[in-house]
Amino acid sequence: MRTCACAPVRVSVFGFLAAFGFHPCVFCLVLLLSFACACAAPAASAPSGMVRVPAGVYRPLFRSDSDAKEVSVKAFSLDIHPVTNAGFLDFVRANPRWRRSQVKRLFADENYLKHWAGDLEPGAAVTTNAPVTWVSWFAAKSFAAWAGKRLLTTAEWELVAAASPTRTDGENDAEFKKQIAAWHSSPSPERLPPVGTGRANFFGAHDLHGLVWEWVADFNTAMVTGDARGDSGLERQLFCGSGSQGAKDVTDYAAFMRFGFRSSLKADYAVHNLGFRCAKVL
């Protein structure tokens, strides 16, 4: 049942973007040129509430021998913030079938919007402009379509999230890494704070880290590549220490945790610290 529902997103982004022949240096050049363009006319390219992310290259944490080492990502527009409770309320008002009392159990488990007081009232226990959580992948996908957008791919999300406030390669920003680690070392808050309180990252987006996990369109590609567990290097890497040898960077614990989190999910799951944001093709 679930397998069938997930089928549309099972195509690996690593797969169809694999054939890219440029040398990495060329990518850098392209990247720089793109930023220059973005600076020249940012308003023209990104809709309201979104920022423009120039084309770039994502190096997957996990890949099998047949997957590309680098994945090119085309320029896209990105929500500055995760979708909030207020934003999601508009969606369920307009789409009664996504209200808590009416949602099909196939598309959202019994935890769906469980923190809201009612179908159309987040209630006093919820901060209106905090990220919406307890939403399934199906719900997030429908929201995006309703908003004229789409969910991000893993490659897009990781490309954006790799950026610290000052640079695209946040892995070389010690303070940035420390802040991510701090989130992993602190308990979940009783009540999520509002979006946008922290510093924007290099691309102008907020809250990629330190607030909630986020759904991506192809969340299940991190784990599912074949029928048998044994035929996939990807899955082994998620479970045993020795398998991590195949990962791009075995010191990137934060990335391991994101991939681990995504691969623990099913599309109907609603989780307390899992929200989403949307993207749009330029």
Next chain:
Amino acid sequence: MIALSLCAASPVSAAEADLTKPKGPVAKGVDSTLVGEETAVLTQAPQVPPPIRRTHATKVIVKLEVREVVKKMADGVEYLFWTFGGGVPGSFIRIREGDLVEFTLANHPSSKMPHNIDLHAVTGPGGGASSSFTAPGHSSQFSFKALNPGLYVYHCATAPVPMHVGNGMYGLILVEPKEGLPAVDREYYVMQGEFYTMGKYGAEGLQMFDQEKATDERPTYVVFNGSVGALVGDKAITAKVGETVRLYVGNGGPNLLSSFHVIGEIFDRIYPEGGSIVQKNVQTTLVPAGGSTIVEFKVEVPGTFIIVDHSLSRAFNKGALGMLKVAGPENLLVYSGKEIDAVYLGRQADAGSESDKQVAALQAQMKEAIKSDPKISGLTKDIQIAKGKGVFMQTCFVCHQLNGEGIPAQIPPLAKSDYLMSDKDRSIRAVVHGMSGEITVNGKKFNGQMVALNYLPDEDIANVLTYVRNSFGNSGDAVSVAEVRRIRSEAPPPVNAGDQFE
């Protein structure tokens, strides 16, 4: 416990058990060896579930909940522990060889991370890890048959594994052999693990996981049962004199090996690495990361026995210290307690010291004096005195001083000493066997300790006693080698019986 005892009292047949099977997925196929069903009793360290009394295999339901909780690491130090069952180490699971375990891993809704479990007692890929990978607010179930008896570690195996284990995700599962383990009086659960925090040892507040320290295997804390002091003071494990204690010892790691040792005890029996072979009379046993050991020992005397990782910087500086408190009557035949508390000044003055130079000068002077007076050589007593002075200068003067005056209130005088001169045998005895306790010398009380100088040859003792009995204002006869031999052949006087010298 109730389930266990109920089952033990009235085992149901396999046919009856089928009727009571719960709905939901169960293990494939029919196992005719299974009788009945029960829910495992899980305990938090240092407690251990009761021994299994039943003599047949059964279906055991184990429900373990993962919780991420802020708890105390040390005084003023907090840490976000990731736990199996709410504490570190995780809940102790006890089953019997041949049991079919229906295992449910639940991940609390408030968890930030997904988790899974790899039980080393499981025969199967990943030890259950792939079947139990669980998002926050969900649960997973799988079943396994306990094929091999032993004490096994379980742990989380979600990437990054060193972080999940380094945050406390480990525990023990005991698969009792079919014939059971020998009965003991006390059983406890002790598990070592190390933690890597951004702050130094003792740095206060909520501490963050330090990935760099973890990768370098430089822990900030090495502890038993999840925190500094978890087995100390009021929380010490206890026993009574005469009881046999069994410790189920695990090492979660994630990286260090433990040199497990109980100070003042010898393990009568151990099951090295938690396996089936019994090794006897072991002082320190190695517990590998992700491994275990079972140790057993009878406690013979009362007192506090310190449990350590004998890689001692961990015990002294990082918290790897616990206590076993044993109550009951003393057994002085096994252990006397402190018998003597004595000043020890060394046999000889340090080479090159002022005293050493003085000794050398006096010896030279003495040699010269003997040489220059041919009459001395013919006089036995005088020779004894002269030779005895040499011994005195090497051995005795450090305490009794060059002039034989001793040290007021500490070292009794030899000079004009009524105590020395009034009993020749007693003075020989003091040198040969040592002496302690209160004595009165020239009207002044002393309560010290004279070390037995029995390493000196009989001749040296005879000479030195002759010397002191004829120096410092004393005048007496010579002490013969025969007299010294006689005293040496006596049994040494009972210790702490200074009164007899009065």
